[in-house]
Each structure stands twice: as C-alpha cells, then as structure tokens.
Amino acid sequence: MSFVVIHTICKRFAPVIAPSTSRGVHCQATGSTENSVCKTAQERLMAETATLYVHWPYCEKRCTYCNFNKYISNSVDEGRMERCLKKEAETLITMSGVKRIGSVFFGGGTPSLAPASTLNSVLETISKHAYLPKDAEVTIEVNPTRAASPKLRDFRHAGVNRISIGVQTALCGLVFCNSRCIELGKQLFPGRLSVDMIFGRPSQTVQQWMDELHQILPLLGGHISLYQLTLERGTKLFKQVGRGKYSLPDEDTLLEMYTSAVQILQNHGLFRYEVSNFASHGCESLHNKNYWEGGQYIGVGPGAHGRFMPQGETIRQARIQTLEPDSWMYEVEHKGHATRKAVPLNRLNILEELLMTGLRTTEGIPHQHWTSVSQGSSNLWDLCQVCTGVQDLLTAELLMLDSLGLRATSQGLLILDSLLPLLVSCLQDYYSGHKREKE
Structure with missing residues (x-):
C-alpha cells in the first residue's frame, strides 16, 4: 500500500448552494431530486450557505514543481481584472441563490500581488449580493518576501483577517522565507496565521526536514499545513527528475518524514485535524472545513472550481471557469461569467x-x-x-x-x-x- 499525503482540495478545490425563498427552500447540499424540502434547520442552513474562492492567476515567477493555473506577466491590467472578478462574483452568487457566504479565500497564483483595493472591492461586491458576516473568515495566500510585508496592513484594512504563508527553501528554485513577514503577520492576524511547508523535496533527508520544522516552530501562529511534493507532468522539476538531475525520497523516507512531523507538531501543541493540516485549538481553517464536509462553494476567477446548484436546477453542478486570464475576462465582460464546463452531480x-x-x-x-x-x-x-x-x-x-x-x-x-x-x-x-x- 502506498503512502501519499495529497495536496488537498484545500485552497484550490475551489475548488455552493442555491435556494430561493420564492420557490421554496431546497436541500441543494444533497443534490437530491426527491424529498427536496429541507426538514431541519441544519439542512436549511446548508442550502442557503456557501463559501467563495477567488483566483488571482498571476505570479512573479513559476516554481519548478508547480502546475497550478498561473501566469507570468509584466503588464497585468489590474483594473480590468478587478472589474471582472466583481462581475463574476455578482453573477455566480445570483445564479446560485445563496443567501450567506460563510468564508472567502483569495488564492492563486500569488494573490498577494493584487492591490489591497481589489480585495476590498471584491468583498464589498460579495456583501451586496449575499450576507457576509463581519467575523467571516477571509484568507489570502502570501509569499513571505520583503515586498509582501508592507502590504499586510493594507490587506487587513481591506477586510482580510487570516493569512496563509508559503514557506519554502532555496532548493528547486523556491523562494526564501522572510521571517520578518511571518512575525508581522502574527502581530496583525493573531491566531489566524497559517504556514505551508513542502516535504519530500529532491535529496531531502529526514534530518533536514526535522531541522526545518524546528526552525519554523517559533514562528508559527497556530496553524501549519504540510504537503508532500508530487511530480506533476509538464513541470520543470518533472523533466529534471526524468533526466536524472534530481532524485526524490523513497516511500519509506516520506513516511518517516510525515510521522516525525506529526509527533513534533503534537509536542508543540499543534494537533492534526486533517491529513495535511495541524492547528492549536480554535485555529482551524473554517474555509477548508467546508470543502471536507462536502459543502457548496463558488469559484470566481480564471480556472476556479465550484460546486453549487443553479436556481431552477434540481441537482448540484461541478463547475470550472475558463483557464486563460484574457479569455476569461473577455467571457465575463460579454456574458457575466466564464464557466467553461458544468457537470451535473447526482446524489x-x-x-x-x-x-x-x-x-x-x-x-x-x-x-x-x-x-x-x-x-x-x-x-x-x-x-x-x-x-x-x-x-x-x-x-x-x-x-x-x-x-x-x-x-x-x-x-x-x-x-x-x-x-x-x-x-x-x-x-x-x-x-x-x-x-x-x-x-
């Protein structure tokens, strides 16, 4: 039997629901065509609530291991992108009939490259078309560079109350961690800072991995996600490993890395609540929890995924938006959204x-x-x-x-x-x- 820690749906599943008071409340969380009237308050809440994922597709550079939907551009039309994100959010929320947005996640790409004003504008649009509680979890992914640090205060003022920081090493051409960025994040977002780490990198040993964990422990803000590096076809790293330039740890080594990390984090008061996620009490990711519980979610932006039942339909759909940013913006401008594919999901x-x-x-x-x-x-x-x-x-x-x-x-x-x-x-x-x- 193989050991693999999947990089979950978590942020990218992005990977929803849809009732309308005028047509009765349907149990859209189940996608059922039978007995569709909700029988409990819990089912009604599920049918009227969704989370929302916003994809900012641009990056400064492409990491060697990454196959996410991201683009390198020196001339991003930020104003046009903002208008289209707002428009698609408005269209899809209306289409879903959702009454309440439980959480919002800005992912990418590198969403910390986006202007804070864009985040604020998107959140305001969401609030105009559904109820977004004042204490709703609003997360943004951040690269811990010196350039990102000054923007953290702006993100907080824009409405962000949780940040997820990707911490890597110089191996594989990944970015260095700027501890100042993490320390500032802990001050601005107390108890709501998460750190992402990747293990199983080329030539990485168990001892190296344990040393990295011990180095990051003093910086943690209550939450950490550990993802095993997987080779994705078409990436630079995939080709490098194929040519023999790098070799990856074997399964026994990966297992030891993971189990050692579980013990180290537990000793530090961070307990596993999902395969890849560890948190102290009260610091769990509410947005990701909705994914794991099979809740509905709306995906906005190039390549974003969603799961919701459009008004007038009887079952939930798995939806994916057009991948390429320019094509996505064109479609949003002409029809309000850029859903490229919608697949019906039965019970x-x-x-x-x-x-x-x-x-x-x-x-x-x-x-x-x-x-x-x-x-x-x-x-x-x-x-x-x-x-x-x-x-x-x-x-x-x-x-x-x-x-x-x-x-x-x-x-x-x-x-x-x-x-x-x-x-x-x-x-x-x-x-x-x-x-x-x-x-």
Missing part, C-alpha cells in the same frame, strides 16, 4: 466526494451529516455492514465505525489513498444494488 457523486474528503479529517464523517447529505437514502452502518472490504479494514483497525461516525484511524490516515478506491467502490455497489431492487 452518488456527492457522497463519493464526501467520502474522499471527509475521511481526510480526524473527525471523519458523523452519522447525522452522512444521513443529511444522502437524504436518508443510506446510512454508514448499513454501508459498512454489506461491504466485506470495509469489514476487513475495520478489523485491521484502519477504519473505525462507532456511535460518532466513520473515520480513519491514525494508521489508516497514513495509507488513506490506498483505502479510498475500495470505499468508493463499495459505495457504488451499494447504490447500484439499491437501484436494481427498485427496478
């Missing part, structure tokens, strides 16, 4: 996603939440009982099923990628069996 599709994301968390999937999302069409007890493969995982203590719900054990989290295909297959067999029974 089974939504449960598959919930299974894959919910089990990434240490809490797992509570019974009540699964029943709510499935609209009573299944429950975790029955699902686990009818599948021999799941029973084997429970017996091997890789999964745990109790009165709280279904979750992966500490050992299960280490090989979660190997467990998920079996679980998804069991879920598909369960629903296909029920469909045959009805026929």
Whole structure:
C-alpha cells in the first residue's frame, strides 16, 4: 500500500448552494431530486450557505514543481481584472441563490500581488449580493518576501483577517522565507496565521526536514499545513527528475518524514485535524472545513472550481471557469461569467466526494451529516455492514465505525489513498444494488 499525503482540495478545490425563498427552500447540499424540502434547520442552513474562492492567476515567477493555473506577466491590467472578478462574483452568487457566504479565500497564483483595493472591492461586491458576516473568515495566500510585508496592513484594512504563508527553501528554485513577514503577520492576524511547508523535496533527508520544522516552530501562529511534493507532468522539476538531475525520497523516507512531523507538531501543541493540516485549538481553517464536509462553494476567477446548484436546477453542478486570464475576462465582460464546463452531480457523486474528503479529517464523517447529505437514502452502518472490504479494514483497525461516525484511524490516515478506491467502490455497489431492487 502506498503512502501519499495529497495536496488537498484545500485552497484550490475551489475548488455552493442555491435556494430561493420564492420557490421554496431546497436541500441543494444533497443534490437530491426527491424529498427536496429541507426538514431541519441544519439542512436549511446548508442550502442557503456557501463559501467563495477567488483566483488571482498571476505570479512573479513559476516554481519548478508547480502546475497550478498561473501566469507570468509584466503588464497585468489590474483594473480590468478587478472589474471582472466583481462581475463574476455578482453573477455566480445570483445564479446560485445563496443567501450567506460563510468564508472567502483569495488564492492563486500569488494573490498577494493584487492591490489591497481589489480585495476590498471584491468583498464589498460579495456583501451586496449575499450576507457576509463581519467575523467571516477571509484568507489570502502570501509569499513571505520583503515586498509582501508592507502590504499586510493594507490587506487587513481591506477586510482580510487570516493569512496563509508559503514557506519554502532555496532548493528547486523556491523562494526564501522572510521571517520578518511571518512575525508581522502574527502581530496583525493573531491566531489566524497559517504556514505551508513542502516535504519530500529532491535529496531531502529526514534530518533536514526535522531541522526545518524546528526552525519554523517559533514562528508559527497556530496553524501549519504540510504537503508532500508530487511530480506533476509538464513541470520543470518533472523533466529534471526524468533526466536524472534530481532524485526524490523513497516511500519509506516520506513516511518517516510525515510521522516525525506529526509527533513534533503534537509536542508543540499543534494537533492534526486533517491529513495535511495541524492547528492549536480554535485555529482551524473554517474555509477548508467546508470543502471536507462536502459543502457548496463558488469559484470566481480564471480556472476556479465550484460546486453549487443553479436556481431552477434540481441537482448540484461541478463547475470550472475558463483557464486563460484574457479569455476569461473577455467571457465575463460579454456574458457575466466564464464557466467553461458544468457537470451535473447526482446524489452518488456527492457522497463519493464526501467520502474522499471527509475521511481526510480526524473527525471523519458523523452519522447525522452522512444521513443529511444522502437524504436518508443510506446510512454508514448499513454501508459498512454489506461491504466485506470495509469489514476487513475495520478489523485491521484502519477504519473505525462507532456511535460518532466513520473515520480513519491514525494508521489508516497514513495509507488513506490506498483505502479510498475500495470505499468508493463499495459505495457504488451499494447504490447500484439499491437501484436494481427498485427496478
């Protein structure tokens, strides 16, 4: 079985919902076409709430490992980009029928290159078309350079109340960490500063990784995300490794890196609450939590992803916006949004996603939440009982099923990628069996 720490949906899943009081409140969080009237206050809240992701696609340079949707440009039309971000946010919020935006995340690219005034303008637009609580989590990704430090105060005044800082080393052509930027971030955003680190870099040893963690510990602001470096086809690093210029750590080394990090962070008061995410109490990412719980979200900007039910539809859609910034802006200017692809998601599709994301968390999937999302069409007890493969995982203590719900054990989290295909297959067999029974 392989060990892989997935770079989660987290910020980029971007990777929503849609009720309208004029047509009744529908349980769009489930995508159900049956019994669509929400029966509980929780379901109603799910149907009326979404998070929102905003993608700023520009970077100063492309890191050797990165295959995200980003562009290097010396002549960014910031005014045009701002107008289009506002327009698409307005269009998609209206299209979704969402009444409340629970959190906002500015990702990229390098969104800290954007003017603070653009962030403020986008947030104001969101507030005009849905309720955005004053204490809603508003996050921006920041590169810890000297140039970024002066902008942190501007971001705070613009409405940002949480920052996520990417901390790397000079290996692979990555940026140096500027500790001053992190220290200032801790002052301006107390308890709401996250640090991202990548492990498994070329020629990196376990000891080097542990030394890096110990160096960053004094700078932490209550949250850290650890991502295993993965080779992405088409990147410079992929070609370099292919030519033999670099070699990556083997699986045993990666496993030791990860488990050592879990212990080091736990000793420092930072506990794992998701495969890649660690936090002290009260410092968890609320925006990412919505992804893992299968909530709805709106994606705004080039290449952004979304999951919501447009008004007038009966099931949720997986949506992706046009990738290239100039084409994206043209489409937004001419039709209000630049959705390039919208794929309908039935109930089974939504449960598959919930299974894959919910089990990434240490809490797992509570019974009540699964029943709510499935609209009573299944429950975790029955699902686990009818599948021999799941029973084997429970017996091997890789999964745990109790009165709280279904979750992966500490050992299960280490090989979660190997467990998920079996679980998804069991879920598909369960629903296909029920469909045959009805026929």
